Amino acid sequence: MKTLVIVAHPNLKHSVINKMWVDRLYEEKDITVHELYKAYPDGKIDVAVEQQQLLNHDRIVFQFPFYWYSSPSLLKEWQDVVLTYGWAYGSEGTKLRGKEFMLAISTGGPEAAYQAGGYNHYSMSELTKPFQATANLTGMRFLPTFTAQGVRFLSNERVRESAENLVERLKASY
Numbered sequence: 001m002k003t004l005v006i007v008a009h010p011n012l013k014h015s016v017i018n019k020m021w022v023d024r025l026y027e028e029k030d031i032t033v034h035e036l037y038k039a040y041p042d043g044k045i046d047v048a049v050e051q052q053q054l055l056n057h058d059r060i061v062f063q064f065p066f067y068w069y070s071s072p073s074l075l076k077e078w079q080d081v082v083l084t085y086g087w088a089y090g091s092e093g094t095k096l097r098g099k100e101f102m103l104a105i106s107t108g109g110p111e112a113a114y115q116a117g118g119y120n121h122y123s124m125s126e127l128t129k130p131f132q133a134t135a136n137l138t139g140m141r142f143l144p145t146f147t148a149q150g151v152r153f154l155s156n157e158r159v160r161e162s163a164e165n166l167v168e169r170l171k172a173s174y
């Protein structure tokens with residue numbers, strides 16, 4: 001099982017949790033870490049390189065901090081240009097079919113805020129529907145989302161623990 005983690009954090013230097021996750025993931029030999037903002041500081045994504053990376057892996061993971069209830073913008077751009085008709089979807093677009101797809105998301109808001117009646121009203125499962133629909137359209141199996149929530153209030157120990165939990169989840173069979 002080869003896993004590709006596509007990391008979309010615009011400022012990893014000032015990140016706490018995504019940086020910790022990335023540093024930990026680099027230690028895993030069956031996990032490829034791909035830092036989008038580092039690879040494309042000018043925002044111009046090399047579609048052929050990205051598609052080849054996807055072909056080389058069985059499990060695709062999007063890792064990002066939740067920005068406005070979605071991903072940072074470069075990951076949206078990545079989806080727009082890499083997941084093309086006739087490649088990722090459409091009657092002949094079968095390249096991702098059978099792969100697994102997972103989200104690893106950090107949120108500023110605590111878990112309790114993400115429910116009906118809570119501060120943000122909607123659950124993470126509801127708010128990530130576009131990603132679930134994308135997995136569906138491209139024939140990828142959507143795995144349960146990994147989250148770390150209320151990240152400002154997490155102790156260093158809990159942050160480190162979340163990195164270990166993420167690795168465990170990324171290596172698990174579903």
Ligand SMILES: Cc1cc2nc3c(=O)[nH]c(=O)nc-3n(C[C@H](O)[C@H](O)[C@H](O)COP(=O)(O)O)c2cc1C
Pocket residue numbers: 009014015016017018019064065066067068069070106107108109110151
């Ligand atoms: C532009 C922007 C938008 C954000 N939007 C949300 C949001 O919609 N929901 C939320 O819970 N946190 C939001 N946050 C907080 C980030 O998710 C949080 O700071 C991040 O997950 C922390 O991870 P890091 O330490 O790796 O940067 C936002 C932060 C920024 C800068």
